[in-house]
Structure formats: structure tokens, C-alpha cells
Amino acid sequence: MISDEIQRITAQLPDGVRLVAVSKYHPADAIREAYGAGQRLFGESHAQEIQQKHTALADLAGLEWHFIGHLQTNKVKYIAPYVSLIHSADSPRLLEEINKQALKVGRRLRCLLQLHVAAEETKFGFTPDEAMAYLDSGAWRELEGVELTGVMAMATNTDDSARIRQDFHAARLFFERGRQIVPFTELSMGMSDDWHIAVDEGSTLIRIGTQIFGERQY
Numbered sequence: 001m002i003s004d005e006i007q008r009i010t011a012q013l014p015d016g017v018r019l020v021a022v023s024k025y026h027p028a029d030a031i032r033e034a035y036g037a038g039q040r041l042f043g044e045s046h047a048q049e050i051q052q053k054h055t056a057l058a059d060l061a062g063l064e065w066h067f068i069g070h071l072q073t074n075k076v077k078y079i080a081p082y083v084s085l086i087h088s089a090d091s092p093r094l095l096e097e098i099n100k101q102a103l104k105v106g107r108r109l110r111c112l113l114q115l116h117v118a119a120e121e122t123k124f125g126f127t128p129d130e131a132m133a134y135l136d137s138g139a140w141r142e143l144e145g146v147e148l149t150g151v152m153a154m155a156t157n158t159d160d161s162a163r164i165r166q167d168f169h170a171a172r173l174f175f176e177r178g179r180q181i182v183p184f185t186e187l188s189m190g191m192s193d194d195w196h197i198a199v200d201e202g203s204t205l206i207r208i209g210t211q212i213f214g215e216r217q218y
Contacts, residue, residue: 002030003037005212010038013206017199020066020188022209024049025216028056034212035060043087043207045069047078054082068152068188068207070124073097081105087152087188087207090114090124092134095146102145109145112152112188115174117167119156128174135181150186150204151175155194164194168201175202 010019022043023031031042031053043066044050050065057063064084071079071088079086080101089095089111102109113134116125126134131151134140140148153171155164168189175187190198190206198206210216 002033002212006034006037006039009208009211014199016204018205020068020205020207021212022068022191022207023053023213024069024209026209026213027217028053030213030217031057031063032060035063040064041066041084041205043068043209047071047075050083051078076101077104080107080109084110085149085186086111087205088112088114088124089146089148090116090126092139095140095143099143099145107145108147110147110149112150112186113148113178115151115153115171117153117155117170119158119163123154125153128170131174132177135178140182148182148184150184150188151178152188154191155189155198161194161197165197165201168194168198168203172202 018041020041020043021034021039024045040062041064045068054065066085066087067079067083068087073094076097098109098111113131114125115131116123116127151171151174155167171189175184178184186204187202188205189203192208192211195206
């Protein structure tokens with residue numbers, strides 16, 4: 001049961017750590033069930049899918065949509081009016097487009113810098129050095145429609161828990177350095193298979209899908 005899994009996971013979370021239920025590829029009814037169990041943060045990674053669900057679930061007060069996937073610049077305009085947090089701000093160009101679209105709809109969008117700490121080259125994001133150079137440049141200060149609130153990172157896809165911990169630790173170190181420049185509050189790390197390690201390393205947001213909703217439905 002979706003509600004049972006949510007309660008089981010949240011019961012294990014220390015104070016200050018929140019669950020983002022990754023609802024991508026799952027129907028609106030599954031989100032309603034999770035909402036009924038008290039879940040309020042939901043993660044999606046496709047602009048068209050999140051738009052459809054936002055419309056279908058508009059009656060659910062307090063529901064927050066988090067965009068967690070790779071975000072193309074030409075899709076930002078579709079989610080800017082209602083998304084609560086973008087976890088995947090992976091380039092200065094994307095941040096500039098988020099700023100542009102946020103200002104168009106009179107919002108200031110909360111964003112996390114996506115940090116690339118994993119071994120796979122296929123993952124998106126700033127390297128820690130690139131991200132620090134961006135923060136040091138001060139370019140983010142000119143983005144009136146963007147509020148940088150933290151960092152998101154994914155660990156290497158491996159069974160090696162030491163490597164996973166190393167990746168999360170690197171993200172935590174950047175988070176601590178970065179917050180000397182920007183008042184970061186969120187560190188989004190950890191998914192179904194590695195969230196316990198992520199929490200040990202300081203995660204404030206864990207992103208869990210399959211463990212809650214089962215295998216993808218479409």
C-alpha cells in the first residue's frame with residue numbers, strides 16, 4: 001500500500017529531513033492516495049506530465065510540485081506558474097531562462113544547483129568547481145526571479161556503498177562552502193536504494209519513487 005510505505009519511510013526520517021514522493025510515470029489516483037496519507041511533496045521530471053497532473057489535482061490544498069528531472073530551457077515556461085522547487089538547475093543558461101519565465105508570471109522560483117559528483121559522464125550538472133565559480137561570479141545575484149536555496153546531487157549508480165558515501169560527502173562539502181556565499185537551506189540527495197547514506201551525509205530532501213509507488217505504470 002502506498003500509504004503504508006509513506007508512513008514507514010517518514011517514521012525513519014530525522015527532524016529536518018523531508019520526503020519527496022517521486023510520482024513520475026504514476027497516475028493521479030496514486031498521488032491522491034499518497035496525499036491522503038499526509039504526503040505533500042511530489043517529484044516529476046517531464047513538463048507535459050506534471051502539467052496534466054497539476055490540472056487533475058488542482059483541488060488538493062498544500063500539494064507542492066518539485067521538478068526533479070533534466071529541464072530543457074524550452075519547457076520552463078510550462079512549469080513556471082506553479083512549480084514549488086526545481087531540483088535540477090544544471091547550467092547558467094537554464095537559470096537565466098528560469099529567471100525570465102518566473103518574472104513573466106510574477107514569481108520567484110526556488111532552485112537547487114544540480115551538482116555532478118557521480119562517476120557517470122551521462123549525468124547532468126555543474127562540477128563542484130564550476131558551481132563554486134558560478135557562485136563566486138555573483139551572476140546569480142542578478143536573477144530576480146530565482147532564489148537559490150541549495151544543492152541537488154545523485155550518487156554513482158553502483159552497489160559500492162563507500163563510493164556512494166564519497167559522492168554524497170562531496171556534495172555536502174560543496175553545500176557547506178556554498179552557504180558561505182548563498183543562504184542555502186536544502187540538500188537534495190538520496191533515492192530508494194541509497195537514501196539512508198544520504199541522510200547520514202546531511203540530506204534534507206530524499207527522493208523516493210519505486211519504493212512507494214511500485215514499478216512505473218506508463
